[in-house]
Amino acid sequence: MIDFERLRILTESAKYDVSCSSSGSSRRNTKRGLGNAEMGGICHSFTEDGRCISLLKILLTNKCSYDCQYCVNRRSNDVERAEATPEEICELVMSFYRRNMIEGLFLSSAVDQSPDATMEKLLDTVIRLRKLHRFNGYIHLKGIPSADKKLIMRAGEFVDRMSFNIELPSERSLKLLAPQKSKVGILSPMGYMATEKKQALSLKYNKFLPAGQTTQMIVGASPESDGQIIRLTQGLYKKFALKRVYFSSYVPTNEKNALLPTSPVGILREHRLYQVDWLLRFYGFKAEEILDENENLPEGYDPKCHWALKHPEFFPVEINTAPAEVLLRVPGIGFKGAYKIVNARRYGKLDFLDLAKMRIVLKRAINFITCNGKFFGTENQLAVKNTLLLTSTDSVILSQLSMFSNDEIRQSVLQGEI
Amino acid sequence: MITFIFDGTKIGLFTCVFDAYYERRIPKTITDKQVQVGFYDNVYQIETDTQKAKRVSDCLKNCKTIGVLKDVSLALKSGRDDKFTVIFNYVKTVIDNKNLDVSKNFANESVLAFSDLIKQITYEVHRFKGFIRFEESVDGYYYAHFSPDNDITWLLMPHFASRFSNQAFIIHDVKRNVLGMYDGYNSAQVNAEDRQVTVYLSDDEINFKKLWQTYYKSVNIKERKNHRLMKNFLPVRYWEHLPEKQVEIASF
Structure with missing residues (x-):
């Protein structure tokens, strides 16, 4: 069995990988096997940072021959090194799984020696788990860029999900910060796996990567704008049919580096990008709609509110007749809200009281909707903005005009809105 | 204010529904506990009657809203004190709108309250699919203790039985002293009542x-x-x- 010390080192090296979801696969248990996967995924615990623990997230080794500037495990970084054998990982997975501590394994590795040697070891671990230990739980495998195509494709037959990390939002930054990695090395396996998956699905064969592919990129380590990141994300969803794109805001890892920012990038930017990600995947938005001439997302509003404020011609929306995809564009109405509204209005006309009962956030929605033609919001743009603004105490701050008021407020005073 | 007191069973609850309609007496609260009575309150003790309950369940089968019987059984697992009242109001709404599927009329207070009640239970079931922790006993079976808000032991069994199909295990609801057991083939639920449950864990x-x-x-x-x-x-x-x-x- 693996000892505490190595478990600690290998986990601490793996923790910066964001993805921990165990959803998307409904792998069944076999006759004398252990485990299954649940379509919706299951969280088994939550760490102090509020992230869920669903999979045992671990590296085979953190001895790396690469020197990616943003990474804790880079060759030039002075950290403790350790490695585990495939069998040790298997044992750990089995005993954690039997105790219902995890939903499966998230396995990754530093590139020790060559990409092929590393990928071979990862594949070995996965096959052991499936064949020798008859493990049918969830496995998410990190692909090693530039590894042999045959190894990668074979892994796809055994695991539920695979992911190659894009790492940085542009080729230029990748060259600068991760000189040993290449765009081709990362994107080409994503490409041929997507093609294979598409073919498999058309043949109704669902054993090749049942939970598809994901990827991850670091935000804030390089100078790309939100616009670039969002367009890239949309492109990735379209081209590779990815299940998720993860963003991780950059956290400085040891030593100062002239190429990288010295302080952690706030989580707010990452949060806003995830909001956009949701808009792209579930709310029917396109990247071009969300972005304006100003390339970066506003920090004060969430992107959906930002869009709503920019498109007064779209509102107000009539609750009793608007189609679901229109309701989804109203600030304060989310997926559950739209579902409730669409169902409830079949029985009769809804009014504001009904919406309040259904727990629609009227504070946000009121300026964008009508119920039976009635409008109770305000046309005053500044007041609308203020109700949507992110404030630390969640209360609306209406300030008196002073010499130091910002442009927005000054403008609105000139136009007689206050 | 009218209060019904009954025995807390599904049959008892349906008897309450029957009596409410038959006597034209709509209760404000329904409970299985002794309650403190206010000056203007009318409290009725409802005697459980299988015949009456059967007429109600037959009626529910003929309503346009489907799956009510199943949903009511699920809702009875709730640990909330007001669950009987919430279920009663929903059943009443279903019967009053016999020719309509009311299950998704979220603007209706009793439908929304009932759907919230169900959601609390299914959400807790989902949570405990993750939060249950097993420990291996000296005899080789796996034992887990937990104390959920709702009585969900039996609802968790199918999940773990298919996941650990050849691993004998026990899930122990400490709050209610109820055990869900699986021996590798079949599941069973045992009410330990006031007996002490002792488990000897393996050294590892x-x-x-x-x-x-x-x-x-x-x-x-x-x-x-x-x-x-x-x-x-x-x-x-x-x-x-x-x-x-x-x-x-x-x-x-």
Whole structure:
């Protein structure tokens, strides 16, 4: 069995990988096997940072021959090194799984020696788990860029999900910060796996990567704008049919580096990008709609509110007749809200009281909707903005005009809105 | 204000529904406990009657809203005190709108309240699919203790039985002293009532517990601490039964 010390080192090296979801696969248990996967995924615990623990997230080794500037495990970084054998990982997975501590394994590795040697070891671990230990739980495998195509494709037959990390939002930054990695090395396996998956699905064969592919990129380590990141994300969803794109805001890892920012990038930017990600995947938005001439997302509003404020011609929306995809564009109405509204209005006309009962956030929605033609919001743009603004105490701050008021407020005073 | 008191069973509850319609007496609250009575309150003791209950369940089968009987059985697992009232109001809404599927009329208060009640139960079931922790006993079976808000032991059994199909296990609801057992082939639920349940754990268990605690601590990113979010997802009332949280409880 693996000892505490190595478990600690290998986990601490793996923790910066964001993805921990165990959803998307409904792998069944076999006759004398252990485990299954649940379509919706299951969280088994939550760490102090509020992230869920669903999979045992671990590296085979953190001895790396690469020197990616943003990474804790880079060759030039002075950290403790350790490695585990495939069998040790298997044992750990089995005993954690039997105790219902995890939903499966998230396995990754530093590139020790060559990409092929590393990928071979990862594949070995996965096959052991499936064949020798008859493990049918969830496995998410990190692909090693530039590894042999045959190894990668074979892994796809055994695991539920695979992911190659894009790492940085542009080729230029990748060259600068991760000189040993290449765009081709990362994107080409994503490409041929997507093609294979598409073919498999058309043949109704669902054993090749049942939970598809994901990827991850670091935000804030390089100078790309939100616009670039969002367009890239949309492109990735379209081209590779990815299940998720993860963003991780950059956290400085040891030593100062002239190429990288010295302080952690706030989580707010990452949060806003995830909001956009949701808009792209579930709310029917396109990247071009969300972005304006100003390339970066506003920090004060969430992107959906930002869009709503920019498109007064779209509102107000009539609750009793608007189609679901229109309701989804109203600030304060989310997926559950739209579902409730669409169902409830079949029985009769809804009014504001009904919406309040259904727990629609009227504070946000009121300026964008009508119920039976009635409008109770305000046309005053500044007041609308203020109700949507992110404030630390969640209360609306209406300030008196002073010499130091910002442009927005000054403008609105000139136009007689206050 | 009218209050019905009954025995807390499904049949009893349907008898309440029958009596309410038959006597044209609509209760404000329904309970299975003795309640303090106010001056203007009318309290009725409802005698459970299988015949009356059958007429109600037959009626529900003929209503346009489907799955009511199943939903009511599920809702009765709730640990909330007002569950009988919520279920009664929903059943009444269903019968009053016989020719309409009311299950998704979320603008109706009783439908919304009932759907919330069901959601609380199914959400807790989903949570405990993750939060149950097994320990190996000296006899080789796996034992887990937990104390859920709702009576969900039986609802969890199919999930674990298919997942650990050849692993004998026991799930023990400490609050209600109810055990769900699986021997590798069949599941059964046992009510231990006031008997003490003792389990002898295997010697290796402490080692696995420590490994898990090590993992839990290491996978956390200190720079991103967000205690409130963690507590939202993992409420403090569940901590008692989670090995990874034992260290913290000890240090309080």
